[in-house]
Amino acid sequence: MKAHLLYFDRDLDRSESLCFGHENLDADLEMGSIIKTMAQGDELIEKVCSHLIFQPLEDINAIIYRQDILRDTLDHPEAVRKLFCICKETASQRRMPKFSESEDSIEGMFKLSVMQLELYEGKLEQLRRLSDESIAGFHSRGFRNLFAMLCSELSDQFLCDVEDVLAQLGRQETIMVRASFGTYLQGVSYRLCLPNGKLPESTIASTAEDVEKRRERAIRDVTDSLVQAVGHLDAFFAMLKLELAFYVGCINLRDTLKSFGLPCCLPTVQNCEITTRSWSGLYDVSLSLAKSSIVAGNDMRSENCRVVIITGANQGGKSTFLRSIGQAQLMAQCGMLTGAKEFSCPVRKGIFTHFKKKEDFEMKSGKLDEELARMNEILDHLSPMSLVLFNESFASTNEHEGSIIIGGITKALEEDKIEVFSVTHLCSFAISFKDDNDVLFLRAERLESGRRTFRIIKGEPLPTAYGEDLYRRIFSEP
């Protein structure tokens, strides 16, 4: 019995490694606060979501499979939360200690596993009831399969059989075993059996110790089966719980954003060959979560532009915009919601960030070296249809050299069909791409008055970055 709510063809494998550069993605795109919002303090949700977000899917069908399940989830949040809850209770109400077989007597182990199975039986009944109630309202392949499976596998007959067997095992005064002859004709291969009718009298007197030992032998085999059964059910509920955790995380995120009045949507994810990208009301989710309020959204449609160069005023929302693009792309590719009214993007084969490091604000010798080393590593993992986000990269050297470096890199990536978003102050670099029709130039908006709207609009690079504005504001000059 496989739930398969995350992948249509396999279980979640938590041992799988995360994508290259996930630490940088996490820090640069500030994914942490998004994941925390999804988890709402639930450790399991946090683990599962941070695992999935940094393993972006590249197969559109796999993404759509999750999106469909998510759509059902968002339509029926209570049912999904309840499912998750049932699975969680199996752990919190657990009666049998895990991995303690060496310490426990066989008799103890036998009783504990029967008790544990009785608990599971109750949970299975709850699952079945929930499936009966839910099956009609859910439309995604994933949930329909799950509920159909639960309804048929947890049939009345099955639940009845489980109850019978557990009741039999609970009755212990007089037991019957089947045996055969061993090497020297001693009784061996004791198996606990279900009597067909009334048992005959016991006529051979023995010691209590001897009978006790025989009893242990009789229940050894069935205890093995019981412990295994508990193990199977542990694993079944654990897997279901893991898979549901992701969707419960999505409910949490949606509810939080909604409470701030922020929009969110299931993005349209397209084939990687498509060169169109569009967004409306796109915002930086982690920033808005931090501010607990509405932030400015951006609208745009780009066609056939593999390179996007963003220039303009300092503190005008360039980095925020870049982050919102990165967040939306990552979230889209794990089948999640995106922070926008609408978001449409092609699938990318790897998402990479090359951000100016905060602590490197002051120019230090060796910093360029570090930036180049980081780039070098990224380059080892790039392939056509990857996405790279640059944020003020190579500003650590002078304008001339920096421009040559990033210009060369950008040119090469463009030629290798790699999508580039680049926030930069390096004018020479930006201007050198002016004649390239496949480059989209964006600019942080600045009104005539000098006020920033924090919106990103189309616009060619200008040779000044409005540093003057900033200077004036900070020094409160008129």
Next chain:
Amino acid sequence: MRELEDNNKRWWIRTFADEILLLESEINALNWRRSFLDRGRLLDLCESYISALGTLSRFVEKVQFSSEGLSRFASFLDDYCTGSEFLSLCAAVSKTRESFASLKYCLILDKDSIGVKNYEQEADLSMKVQILFRKFQQGKSEGYRKQISEDPCSETAESEILEALSKDFPEAFSNLDCFCKRYSEFIDPLLLEFSEEVQFPISWLDLTDNLRENGLGFCYPSLGCQPHSIQAMGFFDIALALKPKTRIVTNNLLLTDPERIMVITGPNQGGKTTFARAFGQIHYLASLGICIPGSQASLVIADHVLTHFGREEDISELCGNLQDDLVRLHDLLEKATSRSIIIISEIFASTTLDDAQDLGLKMMEAIIRCGAHAAIVTFLDKIATCSDSVASMMSTVAADQPEKRTFKIVRKPPDGIDYAISLAKRHGLDYQQIRRRLGL
């Protein structure tokens, strides 16, 4: 013996012999008339016996034996295993075993009593549980792996269960009774004898194996080729070698006619007695027909190996033991012939030097007269040079460090040096050493 040095052959024969001896002792512990369990055990042991023979004869078919003894054994084994008696034994065992093989019965376990009943296809609860819950399996899962012994706690109860079952399954139990009556002593006496006798050479070879691993050699000596000469290369004291963590020094010796007697003098704790002991050992071991310590040897065939060891370390025995020494020496010389090997160590240590020298020379005369080969360890330098029948040998010290023994015994006339001081030095007890140790 040489044939058994082949590890493979030795392993197979040892395994077989050990099994036969174990079976014999287990059979002796049984009384098949007593209970069905003992009858079952007899059947079980007989099965082991058949399988041990099968295993060995499959091995024997594949190899060629060169020694007379083992070849004879191989052909006996072949005859026995194809003989009618053995074949009917096999048939009886498998018939009896088969009649029990598929039988199942039920036991009812109450608080302190047990009931017996026929098996009527009652459902196995363990299977039921497995089938019911199998569908939830996600990957590998651990079960309850603890194993419990299937031997009954109360044999009396188990016998009574069998007693009751014998009425339910009369055919199987009567087959068992027939088997026991006819084959209660199934081990062939010749195989038993072989298994016992082969223990000696096998154990000896096992013992030498350990020493060989440490680089010590063993050889089969040539015996009596040169009736009056003895030669042994790289031989050592096997008793000493068997002590853990002992570094062994090997020695060589050569006695050529007319030399008969080695007189070994030299520093104490220099390996004299060890040398003499090893000399005795190789002759005794050679007379048993087994391999001896050493890389190569040519020895005489000894009718007796006679020893007289004084205990130089035991102070209490040093006083008043002269009489005992003489009595023992007399007895020894009574038995000695020209074909004997005599080992004498530290005799006459309890008397004055003059007395000891006189007595020592008398003893030498007697030994020379009888013509035996001898090794004599002594502090009496004089007797080392008393005759051309005598070869003088000495324990030696390292050339540059007089307190360090080499444990090599070489041919050398006695040098009369007092070695006690070097022994003291070895213990850090010479004057200068003590001063230094006391901080003076």
